[in-house]
Every structure is written in structure tokens, then in C-alpha cells.
Amino acid sequence: MKACGLVVEYNPFHNGHVYHINEAKKISGADCMVAVMSGNFLQRGEPAVMDKYHRTKAALQTGIDIMLELPYTYAVQSSNLFAKGSVRTLNEVGVDSICFGSESGDIAPFLSGYETRMKKESTYKEFLTKALDKGLSFPEASKEAYQAIGLTSNAIDLSKPNNILGFSYVSAIMDEELSINPLTIKRTSNNFHDETVTSSIASATSIRKHLFSNKQSVKEIQYTMPTTTIQQLNNYQQKASTWHSWENYFHFLLYRVQTMEINELASIHGMEEGIEYRIKKTANHATSFHDWISKIKTKRYTWTRIQRIFVHLLTNTKKSEIDSLNIKTSIPYVRLLGLTEKGQAYLNGKKKQMDVPIVTKLSRNNHPMLSLEERASHAYYSILPIEYRKKLFKQELYSPIFEKK
Amino acid sequence: MKACGLVVEYNPFHNGHVYHINEAKKISGADCMVAVMSGNFLQRGEPAVMDKYHRTKAALQTGIDIMLELPYTYAVQSSNLFAKGSVRTLNEVGVDSICFGSESGDIAPFLSGYETRMKKESTYKEFLTKALDKGLSFPEASKEAYQAIGLTSNAIDLSKPNNILGFSYVSAIMDEELSINPLTIKRTSNNFHDETVTSSIASATSIRKHLFSNKQSVKEIQYTMPTTTIQQLNNYQQKASTWHSWENYFHFLLYRVQTMEINELASIHGMEEGIEYRIKKTANHATSFHDWISKIKTKRYTWTRIQRIFVHLLTNTKKSEIDSLNIKTSIPYVRLLGLTEKGQAYLNGKKKQMDVPIVTKLSRNNHPMLSLEERASHAYYSILPIEYRKKLFKQELYSPIFEKK
Numbered sequence: 001m002k003a004c005g006l007v008v009e010y011n012p013f014h015n016g017h018v019y020h021i022n023e024a025k026k027i028s029g030a031d032c033m034v035a036v037m038s039g040n041f042l043q044r045g046e047p048a049v050m051d052k053y054h055r056t057k058a059a060l061q062t063g064i065d066i067m068l069e070l071p072y073t074y075a076v077q078s079s080n081l082f083a084k085g086s087v088r089t090l091n092e093v094g095v096d097s098i099c100f101g102s103e104s105g106d107i108a109p110f111l112s113g114y115e116t117r118m119k120k121e122s123t124y125k126e127f128l129t130k131a132l133d134k135g136l137s138f139p140e141a142s143k144e145a146y147q148a149i150g151l152t153s154n155a156i157d158l159s160k161p162n163n164i165l166g167f168s169y170v171s172a173i174m175d176e177e178l179s180i181n182p183l184t185i186k187r188t189s190n191n192f193h194d195e196t197v198t199s200s201i202a203s204a205t206s207i208r209k210h211l212f213s214n215k216q217s218v219k220e221i222q223y224t225m226p227t228t229t230i231q232q233l234n235n236y237q238q239k240a241s242t243w244h245s246w247e248n249y250f251h252f253l254l255y256r257v258q259t260m261e262i263n264e265l266a267s268i269h270g271m272e273e274g275i276e277y278r279i280k281k282t283a284n285h286a287t288s289f290h291d292w293i294s295k296i297k298t299k300r301y302t303w304t305r306i307q308r309i310f311v312h313l314l315t316n317t318k319k320s321e322i323d324s325l326n327i328k329t330s331i332p333y334v335r336l337l338g339l340t341e342k343g344q345a346y347l348n349g350k351k352k353q354m355d356v357p358i359v360t361k362l363s364r365n366n367h368p369m370l371s372l373e374e375r376a377s378h379a380y381y382s383i384l385p386i387e388y389r390k391k392l393f394k395q396e397l398y399s400p401i402f403e404k405k
Numbered sequence: 406m407k408a409c410g411l412v413v414e415y416n417p418f419h420n421g422h423v424y425h426i427n428e429a430k431k432i433s434g435a436d437c438m439v440a441v442m443s444g445n446f447l448q449r450g451e452p453a454v455m456d457k458y459h460r461t462k463a464a465l466q467t468g469i470d471i472m473l474e475l476p477y478t479y480a481v482q483s484s485n486l487f488a489k490g491s492v493r494t495l496n497e498v499g500v501d502s503i504c505f506g507s508e509s510g511d512i513a514p515f516l517s518g519y520e521t522r523m524k525k526e527s528t529y530k531e532f533l534t535k536a537l538d539k540g541l542s543f544p545e546a547s548k549e550a551y552q553a554i555g556l557t558s559n560a561i562d563l564s565k566p567n568n569i570l571g572f573s574y575v576s577a578i579m580d581e582e583l584s585i586n587p588l589t590i591k592r593t594s595n596n597f598h599d600e601t602v603t604s605s606i607a608s609a610t611s612i613r614k615h616l617f618s619n620k621q622s623v624k625e626i627q628y629t630m631p632t633t634t635i636q637q638l639n640n641y642q643q644k645a646s647t648w649h650s651w652e653n654y655f656h657f658l659l660y661r662v663q664t665m666e667i668n669e670l671a672s673i674h675g676m677e678e679g680i681e682y683r684i685k686k687t688a689n690h691a692t693s694f695h696d697w698i699s700k701i702k703t704k705r706y707t708w709t710r711i712q713r714i715f716v717h718l719l720t721n722t723k724k725s726e727i728d729s730l731n732i733k734t735s736i737p738y739v740r741l742l743g744l745t746e747k748g749q750a751y752l753n754g755k756k757k758q759m760d761v762p763i764v765t766k767l768s769r770n771n772h773p774m775l776s777l778e779e780r781a782s783h784a785y786y787s788i789l790p791i792e793y794r795k796k797l798f799k800q801e802l803y804s805p806i807f808e809k810k
Binding site (some may be wrong): 250264287393 | 655660663664691721776780783784798
């Protein structure tokens with residue numbers, strides 16, 4: 001059986017994602033679709049609208065055969081580490097290809113771009129350092145450095161989020177010399193950051209915006225998502241009493257910052273270059289989560305970077321913990337969130353050749369990386385009434401979701 | 406001017422406290438009444454019903470001339486450290502006497518009890534260790550050890566909370582050879598722990614119980630408190646939207662414990678003998694604050710001790726912080742919460758002879774003990790809506806309350 005891997009967040013799973021699965025199937029010729037998905041916290045440093053289990057259910061009913069969880073330690077990171085963790089996870093279960101969406105839908109500039117980057121590594125780094133020293137944020141500095149080595153937007157536009165991520169996947173595959181075929185499809189019309197829903201293929205950003213602005217109802221935008229997502233969104237809202245947005249966590253973050261001394265704050269993962277002083281100073285004046293970030297933000301500290309720091313603060317993730325996990329060298333396990341019958345058949349054929357164990361649920365004596373997963377899960381549900389959070393957390397202790405069809 | 410010191414919590418200030426002030430005035434012959442009061446968290450490990458500023462206002466309008474704050478580091482502690490901090494604070498402002506309530510109203514057994522204790526110190530300690538090894542709680546073990554050295558309830562009943570505290574004050578005065586005259590008055594009929602209001606002199610416990618059980622209204626029990634307290638209770642409820650009880654903090658505590666690894670939990674002040682494992686294990690099953698403590702409680706870990714640990718967890722107070730403060734040897738400052746004109750005249754006369762500074766508000770570069778005070782204050786208000794907590798916290802930055810009369 002041939003497998004194609006997808007790197008996803010499904011926040012939430014919508015028609016654009018269905019399109020992605022179908023196109024990837026076509027160009028890869030794969031029978032089995034394997035996704036690696038961020039858990040309850042996402043790459044841009046945000047809580048997911050609903051938990052990973054409900055997002056998994058929606059995806060398994062609409063084209064995904066195996067859903068793996070990208071460990072927290074990779075999920076809430078810059079694009080390079082995020083891509084590394086994702087590609088490695090997919091590689092562990094032996095996918096033949098990985099297919100991502102890009103602006104052009106052409107894989108050639110990604111491959112030649114990687115060659116150029118390799119050849120001019122030292123020049124790239126030199127310009128990157130210079131740009132960072134000027135006070136630019138990492139994404140902006142990186143863009144300048146790419147231009148300096150000739151990777152201009154004519155070849156591949158590395159200012160577009162999808163291209164940045166795609167280039168990271170290709171780089172991760174090439175760097176580790178994996179026998180995975182990188183594929184890309186042209187992404188559909190809606191832009192990543194579009195804020196309004198205009199057609200049946202809408203951005204996840206615009207869908208979320210609608211969800212939180214319209215009395216938590218999905219009705220008016222149900223034509224943008226498969227019915228399975230609508231069901232899971234309604235289902236989750238019933239079980240949890242709400243969907244999750246950063247504003248729900250504001251009082252926890254504020255409480256944490258106001259009861260931590262500056263040196264303890266500095267020990268949180270991602271807290272660098274003295275940003276802890278800005279976070280502490282602004283805490284007493286913040287009136288909402290949004291207001292707080294806008295008070296912290298500078299040219300160098302991007303919105304996304306600050307949000308990621310806040311996730312680590314919420315989950316109490318220390319620099320020392322991340323350092324001890326050696327995430328740059330290997331992944332210690334593959335966490336299985338759910339699968340279909342086809343996915344099960346595929347995994348049964350692969351299990352024996354795998355280098356790392358498949359983890360199906362949290363239990364004692366798990367890997368330290370899973371303790372972090374447990375904390376992230378508790379932190380995610382912490383805003384819910386006590387009876388709901390207990391029930392929802394228990395999903396971590398069950399066997400993977402099995403979708404018969 | 407002669408001054409008499411009182412050790413108080415005023416949670417809330419009621420008719421029994423007015424009686425205490427009046428009787429203390431009589432037997433001490435003092436002109437100026439000085440109180441040292443626990444701040445927002447109390448000796449038995451509880452948040453105060455309303456904050457220290459509103460409790461101060463009520464007391465200044467009804468007999469107290471100077472209100473000092475007992476630092477957090479002494480307030481949320483066992484009776485010995487609590488007494489040490491209180492007596493030292495009162496000594497710093499030069500009180501002539503300290504007057505406390507006791508079961509008998511006779512100071513003689515306290516003084517002779519202290520002599521006995523001194524003479525038989527080693528026997529006391531031996532029996533104390535034995536009793537603790539049997540698994541008894543400290544209060545119970547201490548009672549057994551006192552009996553062993555002849556301090557039976559005929560002389561002084563050291564199972565009664567007021568007598569235990571009184572004995573601690575006398576011991577603190579004697580141990581440090583302070584020129585303070587210990588005085589005691591017989592306490593009024595209601596018992597410390599009585600849960601129902603039966604007369605105009607009711608216990609603070611019964612008053613609090615009523616406040617939280619009757620739709621947060623004071624009307625039916627207003628005859629148990631001076632009108633100034635009624636005003637401040639209503640006033641606080643308007644400004645804060647609620648009075649404070651442990652249940653309000655349950656979700657913060659749960660969030661904290663569920664996002665901390667066991668070794669970090671063990672670093673919290675008061676966390677001893679592996680109680681962190683019990684706290685962690687029971688966290689996932691607790692349905693309320695009350696339910697949680699009842700699941701943690703054993704013969705050795707008393708309700709009060711667990712509550713104190715929870716206060717330190719909420720305020721993020723580390724063992725290492727408390728250790729570095731050397732609280733056993735001296736107090737670094739006296740914090741002034743409020744005063745009357747008479748109190749001001751008294752303090753002006755004493756200032757020059759004082760060994761430590763009077764701190765009137767929180768500001769930068771304060772003593773590290775005040776950083777803890779700041780965190781405790783933030784933690785206390787953290788349950789309130791954002792606009793209220795900001796306003797109430799600002800009281801820490803104002804000059805002391807001045808009551809002209």
C-alpha cells in the first residue's frame with residue numbers, strides 16, 4: 001500500500017482541506033492518507049478551536065486514514081523545528097511522499113531553492129545575522145537573507161506562509177536524506193490570513209473569526225466545511241460549553257506573570273533577549289489578551305512569537321525541559337490519535353519496520369515528552385467547568401479513535 | 406503616650422473584637438491601640454473575606470489607632486512563627502503591653518507554663534518527636550508533649566486555639582526578652598469555631614458561614630458587627646463584585662498542580678514529607694476545593710496545614726525564598742496600613758527610636774519580602790474581573806489610610 005503524508009492543523013477542518021486531500025491523492029497515487037497534526041496548541045501559538053480528538057474525528061470521516069499527533073515540543077515552534085518534527089513523524093510510519101500546498105503548485109523551485117541555500121549557506125547566515133542585528137524579526141531577517149543569496153520571489157516567494165512551511169518540509173527531507181518524495185499542489189484561491197468568508201473554500205482564519213464573532217454559531221458558514229466538521233464543532237461545544245480562543249486564557253496568563261519573579265519568568269521556553277521584562281511591565285496595564293500582546297509587540301518580537309511564549313507560559317514549559325529532550329536529533333515515539341480500517345491495515349504492515357514505538361494513550365512511565373503533552377492537555381482544558389474538563393481530559397487515556405467505513 | 410498591642414485578623418471585624426479592644430484598653434491603661442493584622446491571607450491558610458484595606462478602614466473607625474500589616478511570610482505560618490512576627494512588629498513600634506483573649510482570662514498559667522516549658526525543654530522535644538513519629542499532626546503531638554511535661558488542661562488548656570496562640574505570644578516575648586507586658590482577657594461566650602450566629606457576639610467563623618450561604622448578604626447578621634464593618638463589607642462587594650472564599654480559587658490551584666512536575670511542586674514552601682504526591686494524585690479527582698482537601702487530609706496532614714500549602718502554591722512561594730529571608734532572626738521593616746490622628750501622634754514620637762524603617766506603600770527596590778507581598782496581593786485579586794483587580798491592587802501603591810476623628 002502506498003502512503004502520502006500531510007502536515008496539518010485542521011483548525012477547523014474545512015473544504016480547502018478536503019480539496020488538499022483529494023489533490024494529494026491524485027498526484028501521489030497513494031491509497032492511504034497519513035496526517036500529522038498539531039495537538040491542542042498550534043504552530044502560531046494559539047489554542048485550537050476544539051481539541052485534537054474532535055478535529056481527528058472530523059478528518060477520519062472525510063479522507064484521512066491515519067492521524068498522528070505532532071508532539072507539543074515540535075508543534076509550538078518556529079517553522080524549521082515544526083517541519084522537522086512533522087517530516088520525521090511521517091517518515092517513521094514509512095510514507096512514500098509528502099504533499100503540501102504552495103502558491104505556484106510547482107515543486108521545482110523548492111528543490112532548486114534548497115540547492116541554492118546549501119551552496120550559499122555561509123552567505124545566508126551572514127546576512128541573517130546582520131538583519132537580526134538590525135532588529136528585524138526572524139521571518140523578515142530570513143527573507144532578506146534569502147534575497148541576498150538569490151532566492152527572490154521570482155523563483156519562490158518566501159514571504160508567503162505556505163511557501164515558508166513548504167520550503168521547511170523540503171529542507172527537512174533533504175537535510176536528513178529521507179526517501180520521501182516531496183510534492184506540492186497549488187493552493188486554492190483564499191489567502192491564509194483572509195478574515196472574511198467569501199466562498200465555499202474559505203481560510204481557517206476567516207472561519208474562526210466568524211465562529212467567535214457570531215454568538216458561537218456555525219450555521220451561516222456551514223457551506224465552507226464538510227458536515228463532519230459541523231457535527232464535531234457542535235458536539236464539542238455541547239461537551240465543553242465553549243470553543244477555545246486566547247481571550248479565555250487571559251486571566252490565567254495574567255495570574256501566572258503576576259505571581260512569578262523575573263528570573264523564573266526567564267526560565268520559560270522561548271523567553272529570550274529580555275522579553276520577560278516587557279511581559280512583566282505590561283502585565284499590570286493589559287485589559288485583554290489582544291491588548292496585552294499589542295503592548296508587548298515590537299519590530300523584533302512578532303505577534304506569533306509572543307503567542308508561542310504565552311503557550312509555553314501557560315503549559316509551564318521550561319527551557320531546561322526542552323533542552324533535555326534533544327528534539328533536534330530524533331523523535332522518540334509516534335503518537336496515534338486515530339485511524340480508519342484502511343489505516344489499520346497499512347500500519348499493521350509497517351509496524352515491524354518501525355524504529356520507534358507507537359504510543360496510543362498517556363500512561364505512567366511514558367517518555368518525558370509525554371509529561372509535557374499531559375500538562376499541555378490540562379492547560380488547554382483548564383478554562384472549562386470542572387465536570388467538563390475531567391471528562392475531556394480522559395480522552396488522553398483511551399485507545400485511539402477507530403473509524404470503520 | 407502608652408500603647409497596647411493586639412494581634413488580629415479581623416475576618417471580619419465584629420462585636421467580639423470591639424469588646425476585645427475595650428477590655429484591653431481598660432486593663433492596659435493604654436491611650437493608643439496598635440494592631441498587627443494578617444494581610445489578604447490568614448494564619449489558617451485562607452483568603453480573607455475582603456482585602457486588608459477594607460478591614461483596616463473598619464477597625465480604624467472603631468477603636469484601633471494604628472494598623473500594621475503582618476508580613477505574608479509570618480502570617481501564613483504555624484502559630485510559633487505567626488506569633489514571633491506579630492510580637493516583633495509590635496515591639497518595633499514600642500508597645501508597652503500586648504493583650505490577647507484566652508479561655509480563663511488569667512495570665513499567671515501562661516507565665517508559669519512558659520517557665521515549665523523552659524525547664525523541661527528536652528523532655529518536651531523528646532515526646533514531641535515520638536508523637537510526630539506515631540503519625541500525629543503537629544498540634545496533636547504538641548498537646549501530648551505538653552501533657553508529658555505537666556502542662557495539663559488544669560493549668561492551661563493547650564488544645565484551644567486561643568490558648569495556643571496566647572502561649573505563643575508569651576513565649577515570643579519571653580524568648581526574646583522584650584520589655585512588653587503580656588496581658589490577657591477572658592474571651593466572650595462564643596467559641597472560635599462556632600458555626601452558627603446565636604448572639605450579638607458571634608464567632609468570625611459563623612459570620613463568614615452566613616455571608617457565603619445567604620446570597621452574599623449581611624442584613625440578617627448586621628447586629629453582630631459594628632456599622633463600619635457592614636459599610637466596608639457592602640463597599641467591598643460593590644468594588645470587587647464578590648467576597649473571597651477558597652472555592653473561588655479552586656480552578657487556579659487545579660491548573661497550577663496539573664501543569665507542574667512533581668519536583669517543582671516539591672519546591673513550594675510547606676510541601677513536606679511527600680505531601681506533593683498526594684496533592685498531585687488527588688488533583689484529577691477533585692470536584693471542588695473542599696472535596697480536594699478532604700481527599701488529601703490524613704491524621705498527620707491537618708486541614709489547616711494543607712490550606713497553608715495551597716496559599717503558598719497560589720502565591721508561588723518557594724522554600725528557597727523563605728529560607729533566604731531569615732525570618733527567624735529579625736523583621737526588616739514595619740508596614741503601615743492605616744492610622745488615626747492619635748496613632749499619628751504616637752508614631753511621630755516613636756519614629757526616631759525605631760530600628761527598622763516604616764514602609765507605607767509598595768514601590769520598586771523594596772525589600773524582597775515585599776515582592777512576596779506584591780505577589781500575594783495579585784494572587785488574592787486574581788479571581789476578580791480585570792477592571793476590578795487593577796483598581797484594588799492600586800491600593801498597595803497609595804499612602805496609608807488616614808482616619809481623622
